[in-house]
Amino acid sequence: MSAPAHRRARGRDLPARLLGVWGVIVFAFLFLPILVIVMYSFNTGRLLAAWHGFGFDAYASALGNDVITGAVITSLQAALGTALLASALGTLGGIALARARPRALWAAALTFLLAFTLVTPEIVDGIALLPWFVTLGVDGGLAPFNNGMVRLVIAHTAISMATVTFVVRARLAGMDRRLEEAAADLYASPLQRFKDITLPLAWPGIAAGGLLAFTLSLDNTIVASFIQQPGYTPWPVYIFSMVRVSLRPEVAAISTVMLVLTLLALALVGYVLRRSGESAGGVVKTFTGG
Numbered sequence: 001m002s003a004p005a006h007r008r009a010r011g012r013d014l015p016a017r018l019l020g021v022w023g024v025i026v027f028a029f030l031f032l033p034i035l036v037i038v039m040y041s042f043n044t045g046r047l048l049a050a051w052h053g054f055g056f057d058a059y060a061s062a063l064g065n066d067v068i069t070g071a072v073i074t075s076l077q078a079a080l081g082t083a084l085l086a087s088a089l090g091t092l093g094g095i096a097l098a099r100a101r102p103r104a105l106w107a108a109a110l111t112f113l114l115a116f117t118l119v120t121p122e123i124v125d126g127i128a129l130l131p132w133f134v135t136l137g138v139d140g141g142l143a144p145f146n147n148g149m150v151r152l153v154i155a156h157t158a159i160s161m162a163t164v165t166f167v168v169r170a171r172l173a174g175m176d177r178r179l180e181e182a183a184a185d186l187y188a189s190p191l192q193r194f195k196d197i198t199l200p201l202a203w204p205g206i207a208a209g210g211l212l213a214f215t216l217s218l219d220n221t222i223v224a225s226f227i228q229q230p231g232y233t234p235w236p237v238y239i240f241s242m243v244r245v246s247l248r249p250e251v252a253a254i255s256t257v258m259l260v261l262t263l264l265a266l267a268l269v270g271y272v273l274r275r276s277g278e279s280a281g282g283v284v285k286t287f288t289g290g
Contacts, residue, residue: 034259037252037255037256038252038256038259040249040252041058041059041249041252041253041255041256042054042055042056042058042249043055043058043249043252044057044058044249045249046248046249047246047247047248047249048246048247048248048249048251048252049247057249058248058249058250058252058253059253059257061249061250061253062250062251062253062254065250067238068238068250068254070231070233071233071234071235071237071238072235072254072257072258074149074152074232074233074234074235075217075218075234075235075236075258076218076261077149078149078152078153078156078217078224078234079156079213079214079215079217079218080214081149081152081153081157082152082153082156082157082160082213082214082216082217083210083211083213083214083217084210085153085157085161086156086157086160086161086163086164086209086210086213087164087206087209087210087213089157089161089164089165090161090162090163090164090165090167090168090206090209090213091164091168091202091206091209093110093114093161093164093165093168093169094164094165094166094167094168094169094170094171094172094202094205094209095168095169095172095198095202096110097110097111097165097169098168098169098172098173098175099172114161114162114165114166115162117158117159117161117162118162118163122159122220122222122223123222125155125158125159125222125223126155126222126223126225126226126227127226129151129155129158129223129226129227130226130227133145133146133151133227146229147229147232148227148228148229148230148231148232149232151227151228151229151232152217152224152227152228152232152234155223155224155227156213156216156217156220156223156224157213159216159220159223160212160213160216160217161213163209163212163213163216164206164209164210164212164213165209167205167208167209167212168202168205168206168209170205171201171202171204171205172198172201172202172205175198175201179197180193180197180198183196183197207269207272208269210269211265211266211269214265215262215265218235218236218258218262219236220234220236221236221237221239221240224236224237225237225240235254235258239251239255
């Protein structure tokens with residue numbers, strides 16, 4: 001290669017290199033704070049920001065604190081209930097939208113409604129849901145709406161259901177309708193067609209959407225702080241209340257445990273998707289709704 005051509009090649013490579021450096025800086029800015037929290041979870045001091053020494057005292061103290069463990073258990077129970085309910089409702093919505101006729105009015109209205117829930121500020125959701133639960137539970141006499149766990153699951157499901165719906169719809173967008181038509185020609189009932197054809201095809205999207213609903217519920221703070229009841233304080237709300245006093249290493253310890261649990265759940269769903277025949281690119285597209 002001649003010298004001018006070599007210089008032109010290096011000139012074309014320079015923007016790519018600069019973009020690569022910028023990407024490293026952005027990822028460092030995003031993930032270094034998480035790394036710091038993980039490191040300080042092993043702090044033996046009384047305050048999170050003051051490093052005293054390395055040890056597992058924070059983990060032992062957190063696991064022995066009934067208030068902290070109760071908040072964590074509440075968050076996990078609410079996240080699991082949200083994942084199950086949002087997956088069920090989101091699967092039905094995703095299948096309905098995937099099968100809708102082009103320019104169907106009800107499909108456009110449902111898509112708009114779900115998209116609207118995604119962009120609505122959570123403070124608005126919290127303000128709206130609190131009096132609604134009070135109206136149903138206290139004024140209407142519907143006892144389940146007076147239960148703190150039921151409130152958390154319903155509120156978190158209302159927020160995360162749209163995510164599951166769009167992921168499942170994207171998964172089924174390219175489904176060959178002839179598979180179900182062939183099954184119908186072979187006298188398969190609608191339930192059999194759904195169980196043997198539609199559900200297996202939609203399963204990767206359902207798993208990914210359920211995991212997203214789980215994580216969205218796990219870190220929800222604003223809505224949970226409005227609708228929580230005594231005895232049902234989730235972990236994010238507990239941390240938010242601790243910020244106004246002082247952060248202790250126990251908070252970092254449990255946050256690290258929750259991070260590990262989330263990563264394990266993500267790895268498990270990714271493994272299941274790969275075992276079902278999904279490529280690495282297909283797994284990423286499933287999680288992003290592509």
